[in-house]
Amino acid sequence: MKHSWWKESVVYQIYPRSFMDSNGDGIGDIQGIIMKLDYLKELGIDTIWLSPVYESPNDDNGYDISNYMKIMDEFGSMEDWEELLQQVHMREMSLIMDLVVNHTSDEHKWFMQAKTSRDNPYRDYYIWRDPKGDGKEPNNWASNFGGSAWEYNEETKDYYLHLFSKKQPDLNWENEQLREEVYRMMKWWLDKGVDGFRMDVINFISKVDNFPDGEIKNGKKYASGSKYYRNGPKIHDYLKEMNEKVLSQYDVMTVGEMPGVTPDQAKDYTGEERNELNMVFQFEHMGLDNGPNGKWDLQELDLIELKQSLSRWQYALAEGGWNSLYYNNHDQPRSVSRFGNDGDYRIESAKMLATLLHMMKGTPYVYQGEEIGMTNVRFDSIESYKDIETLQAYSDLKEQGWSEEEVMESIFKKSRDNARTPMQWNDEDHAGFSSGEPWMAVNPNYKSINVEAERNNEHSIFNYYKRLIQLRKQNELIVYGDYQLILEDDPEIFSYVRSYQDKKLLVICNFYDKEPTFKLPRDINFMTKQLLVSNYTVEEQSNIAEFTLQPYEARVYLLN
Missing domain, CATH: 2.60.40.1180 (Golgi alpha-mannosidase II)
Structure with missing residues (x-):
């Protein structure tokens, strides 16, 4: 097996809005990240994955991009970002950016043009379909955030596809000019010195071109169309082209977020001779505590199933491919609350979960706060939640007849906002995250769970993570065995x-x-x-x- 820097890395994901606020406006920012780089170096981190910091109306917390080459004002300026990259490299760490090219914001200049007329030059950058005979949506697909995946455009009297929010129209990868624009933008960032990309839902970019209806289940109004856009017909063509025209020209790390990918498909995406991606984020183990009706339908994790799932991936990618190892990210609840015991055994179970993951073969990812055992939050009311998916689920589930208690219990367990409460730095106001009122409330347990307390305790979760990361660096066996x-x-x-x-x-x-x-x-x-x-x-x-x-x-x- 080839040795590579990204196989030997430990990656730390920063969700910038919630990491560290340098100017007291309650929103984490790039200067805040710079302030904490020595902390990440002390932990032993090699690579930072930065969630989106691009210009965005923030409908989906930055995953709706209106300008790929500009920094969101709330986070700082391009000069701040350039300083961040320089400071990261000075500490011999790498920086990978989020690449979100399945969709843009509806406020991106391409879409602002595309929606004005059917013969606009940018029209074909997006996916448009005429209404069905009765004026209805072109098909019955559901958006991943609930509701229809189609939105009517008054100006052109037709619909555009959005697999996520209606403010996130899907790009049309069939259009060669669009692909060239994406590759140009990627090169622009790579020439600035970024060390790679985490690619958002990258296996959604190729759709089956006749857009057939999906199968309606459980009496729902809309159907999952996922089998027609996950790992679609031209996905390997597009990734090979991206690799040939862009990625192969740089020594970079790539990880593709791929809901619904199987181990065999992942072998094709990550095989060393195939020239596509280095690794994928798969979700099989993230679905094991979902009931038959999906994410909000809670069920207990079965350990035998978890063993089978993680082992299946270990075996499948043993030769030639590569695994990413994670429990947490900005879209998942806190692992110690989900798979461990965040009460009496928070410290022991957080360390156990870390041991299990960091000793496996693959590149481990640490999500901000995981290394101090941050837990899920239980806000008193739905008003305290910010996440678009959570708010949509609240209204959908209430409509389906769930009681307030049932809905809130699911949200306490599974909401993406569990991962997005501000980082807990110390036991001072707002956990030391901001001198102002944070954009989202801090988890009240910050008085006892915070970085300062962890750093000063040799038996802490933080110091245990440090040890695991150190062991990985000292033993090729842990990386390549x-x-x-x-x-x-x-x-x-x-x-x-x-x-x-x-x-x-x-x-x-x-x-x-x-x-x-x-x-x-x-x-x-x-x-x-x-x-x-x-x-x-x-x-x-x-x-x-x-x-x-x-x-x-x-x-x-x-x-x-």
């Missing part, structure tokens, strides 16, 4: 072995608050063992052939 799941049918313990040259790594994680017995499979032989990291105090000489695990206990051994 083969993966093998053991104890496949154990309902409480997630354990696996990594092998590289003549060494093995044994990872043991107790997923619950019970005390199960770990039994080492007989075929795992070793002469010596060394405990590399654990979230409880463990006697170095203790026997590992069979022992009782404490609640949420995690251990990692190096076996020779």
Whole structure:
């Protein structure tokens, strides 16, 4: 397997609006990020992924871009951004930007032109269809944010497609001129010195051209059209072209966000000889606690299913492809609240979850606040929530007959705003995030959960993450070793072995608050063992052939 800098990196995602506010307007900004770069360096981060900072009307918190080559005023100026890049590089870190090219904002100059007439030169940059005979939408597809995926345009008497908000019209990748505009913009950023891109829903850019109806389920008004636009007919053509014309000319890292991608498809996207992308974000493990009616329909995570899912990806991309490793990002609830225990065992379970992920093969991603064990938030009322998807779900679910309690319980568990409350720096006003009133309320538990408290405690979650990241840098085995799941049918313990040259790594994680017995499979032989990291105090000489695990206990051994 080829060695690459992005395989050996640990990535930290910054959601700029909520990270650090330097000027007291309540909104995180680029100068705020610069203030905290030494903190990220101390943690051991190699690469920063910056969520969108481009000019945007902010309908979907910056994922609706009105100008790809301008910085949003709230975040600062292009000079601020250039200073950020320089400061990141001075600390020998890399910066990757968010590339959002499935759609633009409806306030982008292309769309402002396109909607004025059917023969406008920019018209074909977007996807337009005439109404059905009865004046209805061209098909029955649902937007991913609820409601129809089509919006009527009065000026041209037809509809445009928006797979997300109606203020996010989809781009028409069939148009070669549009693709050239995108590639030109990418080169502009790469020539400035960015180190790569995280590509937003990039597997949605190719649609089936006859736009057939989807299948209506559960009596809903609109259908999922996802099988007609996820991993569409020309997606590999477009990515190969993007690679040939842009990416191959730079030493950069690329990760494609790809809802609905399978391990086999991911092999095609990330295979080293295929010249498309380095890795993908897949969502299989993110859907395991969804009930039959989707994200808001809550169900308990089944550990056996999680083991099967993560292992399937480890095995599928073992040769030639590459995995991204994550639980958290700006679209997901906090992992310690979701998969751990954010009450009595917050510290132990946060460390266990981190151990499980960081010892796997792939590039680990840390989302801001994850490294201090930030938790989900329970706001008193829907008025405190800002996220467009959450607000749409609130009204949709109420319309479907859910009670206020049921809807709010789902929102407490799954809202994207769980990830977007301001970063908790200290126990002062607004958690040290801002001297002004934050754009979104801070989680009230900041008094006890904050960076300052974590840094000063050698047994903290922060210092544990630091250790995991350090171990990865010191051991090629953790980066490049083969993966093998053991104890496949154990309902409480997630354990696996990594092998590289003549060494093995044994990872043991107790997923619950019970005390199960770990039994080492007989075929795992070793002469010596060394405990590399654990979230409880463990006697170095203790026997590992069979022992009782404490609640949420995690251990990692190096076996020779």
